[in-house]
Amino acid sequence: MGVQKDVVKFNVGGRIFQTTATTLANAGRDSFFGALFDDNWDLQQPPNNRQEFFIDRNPDCFAVLLDLLRTGDLYIPSNVPERLLYREAMFYGLIDHVRSAKWGPFDGNRLKLSRSVTGRAPGDGTAIRAGPVGGCCVAHGSMVHVFDWMLEEHPPINLDYQRVNDIGWVNSEHVLISACERLGKGDGGMGLFSSSTGDLRHKFNVVHDNQIKSYTAGALSFSADYKIFASCKGRSNEYGIGVWDQVTGKQMDFFYESPGWSLGDADKLQWLNESNCLLVATLFPRKDNCYISLLDFREKRMVWSWSDIGAPFTVDEKRVRDAIAMEECNSVCVVNEYDDLGFIDLRINGGSVRWSSRSRLLKGKMPDEPCYPKLALHNGQLFSSMNDSISVFCGPDWVLTSRLRRCYGGSICDFSIGGDRLFALHSEENVFDVWETPPPPVI
């Protein structure tokens, strides 16, 4: 064996580090180290006389980042503050490396509580939404607080200080807010904001009969082909689902609500990629009855619908509180007040709910301020929130496999999964929890 030629020597803030070009190549072209080397990862500037590169940075952080490049694993010693490490990673252009090494691929059964973040907003939270790269945004009243993946808060955003109904991430840079209209002012509606600076980038209009109308925007959903869907209520009974183009920001379509049905008041919209349809669910207690329907915008048709109008209510009060479509199983999953799951077949129009009989242990000890249960689906795992815990169900028969619970903060009023993280918003103390899957084990 000859002399190794690709050794590189660094003097970082007075400490000497030795590494190799191949290790540094893991940093990629768009990094400090990428610029040090030419296209063949040979040193561009051979250190003249001096045998080392001097870098005026923190050596402790450099050690952590060098290990990250060497092993792909992020280990932060207790003497290195996280924020400092992030700063250093920003300097070297390694921040994306740090983020992807910080937590592992999402698995509902391996989640660990990573952090709890407390806010200062008055009143109950409305919604929490996970962003695509690990950030989240939380709506409280008329304000939306945005956090990046380091859980650092960015300038809060609002739409004319109107009450926020729903929020959503269009992409990692932009957040969409739907808000109530202010009578006679033309405020409210829907707005697109920069997630980092909080600037309003675009306000979406609704046009009826060639006239721009003010409206209240409700639930939001996005499709893979860059469309935005929102339930809308106008003052002249213009209720229905509006469709906008994400690229141009223009309204493309409007699906008007038919008499005896509910679309404009919907609590939940869900775009179904496989069947090219939008699930629209209006649930108790917004209305006395529940209405769930699938809309096909190509034919402007309601292709499937279900409602509990006229259904006899037993003592159990099997009222649907949330719904989610599961395309692989051709069914819609619903949940009632007692965390019972029910399934409606999507292949039959007007079928009934098949409730799964789960023991009702919780019934006796309902908290003082109950929250309505919420449902989420991620990679074949079904999540259902109830009071202060979230249950995870797996398999074709949806067996309960895990339960996430934290005693502090009261009931969970909303939760969201995205960017390989689960965010749970509690109704008290203005707190939200971040659940992560740890990085994969070494062996």
Next chain:
Amino acid sequence: MSNQKKRIFQIEAFQNRVVVDPKYAEKTWKILVHAIHEIYNHNASGLSFEELYRNAYNMVLHKFGEKLYSGLVTTMTAHLKEISKSIEAAQGNLFLEELNRKWNDHNKALQMIRDILMYMDRTYIPDTHKTPVHEPGLNLWRDNIIHSGKIQSRLLSTLLELVHRERTGEVIDRGLMRNIVKMLMDLGSSIYQEDFEKPFLEVSAEFYRGESQKFIECYDCGDYLKKAEIRLNEEIERVTHYLDAKSEGKITNVVEKEMIANHMMRLVHMENSGLVNMLLNDKHGDLGRMYNLFRRVPNGLAMIRDVMTSHLRETGKQLVTDAESLKDPVEYVQRLLDEKEKYDGIISLAFSNDKTFQNALNSSFEYFINLNSRSPEFISLFVDDKLRKGLKGVSEGDVEIILDKVMMIFRYLQEKDVFEKYYKQHLAKRLLSLIVKLKTACGYQYTSKLEGMFTDMKTSQDTMQGFCSSHPELTDGPTLVVQVLTTGSWPTQPSITCHLSFEMSALCEKFRSYYLGTHTDIKAIFGKGQKHELNVSTYQMCVLMLFNNADRLCYKEIEQGTAIPASDLKRCLQSMACVKGKNVLRKEPMSKDIGEDDSFFVNEKFASKFYKVKVGTVVAQKESEPEKQETRQRVEEDRKPQIEAAIVRIMKSRKVLDHNNIIAEVTKQLQSRFLANPTEIKKRIESLIEREFLERDNSDRKMYRYLA
């Protein structure tokens, strides 16, 4: 109180903001500016990347991002102005080289600056909606170098000059050209198009306009086309060497328009070398070139086609009306054939078998061949001549080829019936002369049968004429055409007798002196209101005749009345009652097959657009079920003696044998012919026992004994 001025206290807010020393940014920026200078001056090796990166980072971190960005733009602009001057100063040929060198330098510098300012690109740019360093780098180059007043026009004229020099045969530095053109493309496709491509196309059009004018004055058509082809290929090559691939279509359009489309008329009609001349002299190469070049321009091919057609019609007209050629029909047709062959060759070799040209050729021939009313006769004579001569020295294949060619010409004839008339005469003569020759060669006996066939035909015709004239009263009834044939002279089929209807019998009676042949055509006048002449077979005629006396007949009645074999009768009825368009009879019940209980009527509504209706006979495609059984039965019958013989043969040698072994032996013996059925073998054994060839053993009933 002279000094009444009140003292005004100004209380300033107590500030304890952390402020970066304003000089700091200035100082940091100076370091960076210096570095940028050094990079542009090729002194980058002395710079510390870490220091510069850190300084740029610090500026962004301390909110001097805007200063950094705008400072970069200013510094780069200043440098580019310098560069612009040095490029301007470059003399003559060095201009492009200098430009290219500076462009490469600028790109390298841009890359280094991008590396240094990487942190700004990543954090400051996205938040402020500015473009990353690389893009303003290109835009500044565009604005300060390419669009600077002195360089823009010079660059364009230099590039165009180089292209012009290459067109006039000089060798230019294609690599340099490619680099410069690539630079324009890198700056954006609109820069390439506006700053180079558009003027390039204009100048090219100018150039080719002039050149084509010059060429057309001093070259003949063939040479001109060669030049045009070369030019076209040169331009295509030029695009692959140093232009954007998208320019190919545009520049070839220019060449096509200037060199071909604008001179099409003149080229085609050029004296002594135009299209007509090429056609006359079979210049396939030139014609092919013309075809390929003219194909590229609108109406190009139509023009060639029109000129070719009119030329062809003109020469063809001369050919068919030429008094000289009319003297010798064979020569006349041969010249037609030669002309056809010539143009077929041109179309296949030069015009890539273009269908439209083939159509033009056909229509031209059709036009002039029919100008001469003797064409049909001459073609027949030509064929006659070839067939007579053909027997000597020419192989059958060659004769076939000649005949095929003649057939091509024959198709152009409008008066095909005239040809037929002549051909019949010629054929008759030829046949007779052949028979005479055969007779001389082989003697009288040899040809007697052939002659007999001719005689039969002749006599039958005469007889019929005589028969008709002697019975004038028959013209209204069914007419009869009888061919009387000498047995032995003709290959015949076995005749099956059937009952003829009364009228026919009467007619036949009148024809008593002759035999009734198998194939007889009758013509029956049929139908009400509208008259049709039905051409039917004998069986069909017999059936139809029955209906002259009855409106409705059932199957049995027809069978009795005609005595036609059942299978033939069914087929015959089927053809008349079930075939659409030929259904002179109606059948009840309506169905596709004929049943024994069906009844038939005359179809009163029978209509056909033809006066003459030929009623075919439905072909029996497969054996019907009874037929199949009959055949089967016959086969089984034939097998019986064979099985018996086998049993006897076996028993004769074995004397005693048990049942199973007999079956096995018999099957084995007969398997070369057929697979014997065991039950059948058993039956045969019983039969042989009955006839006392064998007997059963008294003790063992399964054993058989042979009785001698």
